[in-house]
Amino acid sequence: xxxxxxxxxxxxxxxxxxxxxxxxxxxxxxxxxxxxxxxxxxxxxxxxxxxxxxxxxxxxxxxxxxxxxxxxxxxxxxxxxxxxxxxxxxxxxxxxxxxxxxxxxxxxxxxxxxxxxxxxxxxxxxxxxxxxxxxxxxxxxxxxxxxxxxxxxxxxxxxxxxxxxxxxxxxxxxxxxxxxxxxxxxxxxxxxxxxxxxxxxxxxxxxxxxxxxxxxxxxxxxxxxxxxxxxxxxxxxxxxxxxxxxxxxxxxx
Numbered sequence: 111x112x113x114x115x116x117x118x119x120x121x122x123x124x125x126x127x128x129x130x131x132x133x134x135x136x137x138x139x140x141x142x143x144x145x146x147x148x149x150x151x152x153x154x155x156x157x158x159x160x161x162x163x164x165x166x167x168x169x170x171x172x173x174x175x176x177x178x179x180x181x182x183x184x185x186x187x188x189x190x191x192x193x194x195x196x197x198x199x200x201x202x203x204x205x206x207x208x209x210x211x212x213x214x215x216x217x218x219x220x221x222x223x224x225x226x227x228x229x230x231x232x233x234x235x236x237x238x239x240x241x242x243x244x245x246x247x248x249x250x251x252x253x254x255x256x257x258x259x260x261x262x263x264x265x266x267x268x269x270x271x272x273x274x275x276x277x278x279x280x281x282x283x284x285x286x287x288x289x290x291x292x293x294x295x296x297x298x299x300x301x302x303x304x305x306x307x308x309x310x311x312x313x314x315x316x317x318x319x320x321x322x323x324x325x326x327x328x329x330x331x332x333x334x335x336x337x338x339x340x341x342x343x344x345x346x347x348x349x350x351x352x353x354x355x356x357x358x359x360x361x362x363x
Contacts, residue, residue: 150278171265224250235301296352
C-alpha cells in the first residue's frame with residue numbers, strides 16, 4: 111500500500127488549470143457530496159484509507175513584509191508563493207516531501223514541484239531548513255526560483271497549514287477533480303514539524319473548503335449542482351486565512 115501511496119502523491123510535478131472554491135457548512139457539504147456521487151468517484155488513492163481521506167501539511171514562505179499575502183489580498187493577476195508540502199502527520203511518516211511553487215497567471219492556476227528526499231533536514235528550522243532544502247532538493251527550475259527568492263527577496267518559513275482531504279475524480283473526465291478539505295488548522299512555525307504547537311488555531315471551524323479543478327470548462331452537470339444547492343464561488347487562500355486567524359497580517363480594506 112505504501113508504494114501505491116507514494117506513486118499517487120508524487121505525480122504530477124507540473125500543471126496549469128482552473129480552480130474554483132466554495133466554502134460549505136456541514137449540512138450543505140453533506141448534501142452536496144451526496145449529490146456529487148452520481149457524477150464522481152473516490153480517487154483510487156483513498157478508496158481503502160480510513161474515512162477516504164489523507165493528511166496535507168504545508169509550510170509556507172513569505173517575505174518579512176508578507177508580500178505573497180498582500181499580492182493575494184490585492185488580487186494581483188500574476189502572483190506566486192513557495193511552500194514545503196508533505197502528506198505525513200509526523201516526522202516518522204513515509205510519504206514524500208516536495209518543494210512547491212504555486213501561483214496564478216490571469217485565470218489559470220499553476221503548480222510546479224520538485225522532490226526533497228527525506229533526511230536530517232526535516233528536523234531543521236529557519237535559515238538552516240532553507241539551506242538544507244537548497245542542498246537536498248532535486249535540481250529543477252523550482253529549486254532555482256526558490257533559491258533566488260531566498261537570497262534576493264529573503265523569503266523565510268512563516269506558518270504551517272494542516273487539513274484532511276477527501277479527493278474525487280469525474281466518472282467521465284479524469285482531468286476533472288474535486289476535493290473536500292476540512293479540519294483546517296494553522297500555527298506560526300519555521301519548520302515542518304515544530305515541537306510546540308500551542309498556538310494552533312482553527313480556520314473556519316465547522317466549514318469545508320470544496321475545490322473544483324479542471325482544464326477547459328465546467329461540465330454541464332456541475333452547473334446543475336451549483337444551481338440546485340445555490341453554491342457561490344469564493345476567493346479564499348488557506349494560508350492567507352490562517353495568517354489572519356493567527357494575527358500575523360490582515361486585509362486592510
